[in-house]
Amino acid sequence: MKENTYILAIESSCDETAASVVMDGRTVLSNVISSQIALHTLYGGVVPEIASRKHIEKINQVIETALSEAGKTLEDMDAIAVTYGPGLVGALLVGVAEAKAIAYASGKPLVGVHHIEGHIAANFIENKDLEPPFICLVVSGGHTHLVVVKDYGEFEILGRTRDDAAGEAFDKVARAIGLGYPGGPKIDKVSKEGNPNAIVFPKAKVEGAIYDFSFSGLKSSVLNYLNHAKMMGETVNEADLAASFQKAVVDVLVDHAILAAKEYGFDKLAIAGGVASNSCLRAGMAAACEKHGIQFYYPSPIFCTDNAAMIGCAAYYEYKKGVRHGWDLNAVPNLKLGER
Amino acid sequence: MKILGVESSSLVASTAIWEDEVIVAEYTVNFKKTHSQTLLPMIDEIVKMTETDLSTIDAIAVSAGPGSFTGLRIGSATGKGLGLALKKPLIHIPTIEAMAYQCYSSQYMVCPIMDARRNQVYTGLYTFSKGMRTVMEPTAMDMKDLIGEINALGKPTLFVGDGIPVYKEQIKELATVFCCFAPAFMNRQRAAAVASLGALYFTEGKIESADEHQPDYLRKSQAEREREEKEKKNN
Numbered sequence: 001m002k003e004n005t006y007i008l009a010i011e012s013s014c015d016e017t018a019a020s021v022v023m024d025g026r027t028v029l030s031n032v033i034s035s036q037i038a039l040h041t042l043y044g045g046v047v048p049e050i051a052s053r054k055h056i057e058k059i060n061q062v063i064e065t066a067l068s069e070a071g072k073t074l075e076d077m078d079a080i081a082v083t084y085g086p087g088l089v090g091a092l093l094v095g096v097a098e099a100k101a102i103a104y105a106s107g108k109p110l111v112g113v114h115h116i117e118g119h120i121a122a123n124f125i126e127n128k129d130l131e132p133p134f135i136c137l138v139v140s141g142g143h144t145h146l147v148v149v150k151d152y153g154e155f156e157i158l159g160r161t162r163d164d165a166a167g168e169a170f171d172k173v174a175r176a177i178g179l180g181y182p183g184g185p186k187i188d189k190v191s192k193e194g195n196p197n198a199i200v201f202p203k204a205k206v207e208g209a210i211y212d213f214s215f216s217g218l219k220s221s222v223l224n225y226l227n228h229a230k231m232m233g234e235t236v237n238e239a240d241l242a243a244s245f246q247k248a249v250v251d252v253l254v255d256h257a258i259l260a261a262k263e264y265g266f267d268k269l270a271i272a273g274g275v276a277s278n279s280c281l282r283a284g285m286a287a288a289c290e291k292h293g294i295q296f297y298y299p300s301p302i303f304c305t306d307n308a309a310m311i312g313c314a315a316y317y318e319y320k321k322g323v324r325h326g327w328d329l330n331a332v333p334n335l336k337l338g339e340r
Numbered sequence: 341m342k343i344l345g346v347e348s349s350s351l352v353a354s355t356a357i358w359e360d361e362v363i364v365a366e367y368t369v370n371f372k373k374t375h376s377q378t379l380l381p382m383i384d385e386i387v388k389m390t391e392t393d394l395s396t397i398d399a400i401a402v403s404a405g406p407g408s409f410t411g412l413r414i415g416s417a418t419g420k421g422l423g424l425a426l427k428k429p430l431i432h433i434p435t436i437e438a439m440a441y442q443c444y445s446s447q448y449m450v451c452p453i454m455d456a457r458r459n460q461v462y463t464g465l466y467t468f469s470k471g472m473r474t475v476m477e478p479t480a481m482d483m484k485d486l487i488g489e490i491n492a493l494g495k496p497t498l499f500v501g502d503g504i505p506v507y508k509e510q511i512k513e514l515a516t517v518f519c520c521f522a523p524a525f526m527n528r529q530r531a532a533a534v535a536s537l538g539a540l541y542f543t544e545g546k547i548e549s550a551d552e553h554q555p556d557y558l559r560k561s562q563a564e565r566e567r568e569e570k571e572k573k574n575n
């Protein structure tokens with residue numbers, strides 16, 4: 001019997017063209033990411049058509065590099081994995097069409113992967129001891145979900161955002177303060193110079209849904225604060241404002257995640273997604289977990305951002321379960337978590 | 341020699357295998373299903389039907405635009421993926437040229453028109469005399485300007501493409517030369533023409549690597565156009 005399982009994974013759901021070779025689900029042999037951030041900065045956010053054009057330009061090079069950095073050939077692969085949703089439809093389609101053609105022409109099985117399930121699986125890469133079940137908070141530019149990871153590929157959504165995703169709130173507030181795009185890392189950096197208790201912003205609770213989130217009210221409060229200061233001719237301390245906003249977001253994320261862990265009796269909690277790189281969230285969650293005797297897991301920043309290693313990791317467990325997709329696999333831009 | 345042709349620049353999904361001057365298979369669907377769902381299963385079908393060993397294909401000819409941005413990318417990514425896995429080159433076929441090639445040896449000048457929205461068509465002009473001659477390279481232009489160009493050339497013209505139902509009346513009204521419209525079997529994109537032209541390009545050495553290949557949109561993205569206009573205004 002063959003000893004190891006190798007998966008070539010492809011990810012193109014938003015503005016990163018990525019490919020990776022993953023061995024046995026948890027060993028990353030290569031993780032190539034071609035980022036388009038500089039390009040989209042010109043427009044203050046991701047432009048779907050430009051993202052799709054960049055994907056088609058870069059995709060073969062990224063895949064070839066992933067294989068060569070892993071020291072493997074396509075023939076060595078056991079399966080080809082690809083993100084098929086959620087995300088930008090035009091962007092997803094590039095990866096999906098490419099992966100299907102590669103799998104077809106090389107006679108390998110195709111495994112379609114849910115982007116968010118990939119983010120959650122990113123935790124398995126560096127935490128070899130982590131196994132389901134556990135609580136996971138998924139926070140990114142497009143998603144804010146609090147989920148129970150019941151088993152590999154099995155999820156129960158406890159809460160989600162009712163309006164803006166956490167990362168989206170970071171982007172919008174960063175733009176309002178004048179920090180630019182992408183907002184998350186910029187606010188994180190500026191906040192280090194500020195006082196997080198300088199301004200008290202409301203922490204929105206959603207009536208009747210204790211695990212749900214709402215960030216649009218908080219975003220409006222920041223905008224109102226800025227407008228008020230402008231009208232009064234006062235100068236705004238940007239660092240204090242950013243730090244106070246960040247604290248308000250992080251406090252809610254931490255409170256809900258800890259509450260869910262306690263309520264459902266889990267002693268393992270993980271975070272995932274682009275916002276999981278936020279230093280304030282990491283520190284806040286680490287402290288809260290320690291206080292409540294919960295083991296805290298988080299991926300390195302390189303596995304928090306959109307990447308294909310996490311897709312290869314999630315794909316491995318799907319592959320083991322026998323999940324195979326056909327040559328008619330389509331991109332599903334609003335694919336729901338846990339949907340098959 | 342064996343060439344796989346792939347066409348997905350418009351509503352039509354089409355794929356064909358050209359083998360030593362013969363189209364051994366062609367599969368064309370003009371239906372509302374997305375190319376993402378149809379194109380690869382169609383390739384699989386003709387490959388199976390003709391018992392083709394994919395590794396014996398010499399190159400993949402892709403209809404590379406202009407056309408629907410997403411449609412072009414599905415065809416391109418499919419071609420690039422096949423090329424990568426099979427270690428075969430790609431052939432970049434201008435869509436407009438392949439459409440004209442379908443009317444090979446037409447006594448009239450051939451004018452493919454693809455509806456490009458915003459009152460424009462993707463078009464080009466071709467004549468046949470000892471092979472295909474390019475009168476006007478593929479471009480995006482206003483329909484009125486195109487008719488003006490054809491009138492100025494003073495040549496009877498055969499139109500092909502999905503621009504016909506949109507602009508037929510306007511052509512009839514404004515054209516001062518004889519104009520006719522291709523019948524159904526040749527009035528939309530077909531991979532048989534892409535593969536045939538591909539074979540010609542291949543023998544001329546006009547190939548590219550799967551990595552190099554990308555669509556030729558003939559148009560910038562809306563965001564880029566708007567940004568450039570804004571910059572122009574500010575200067």
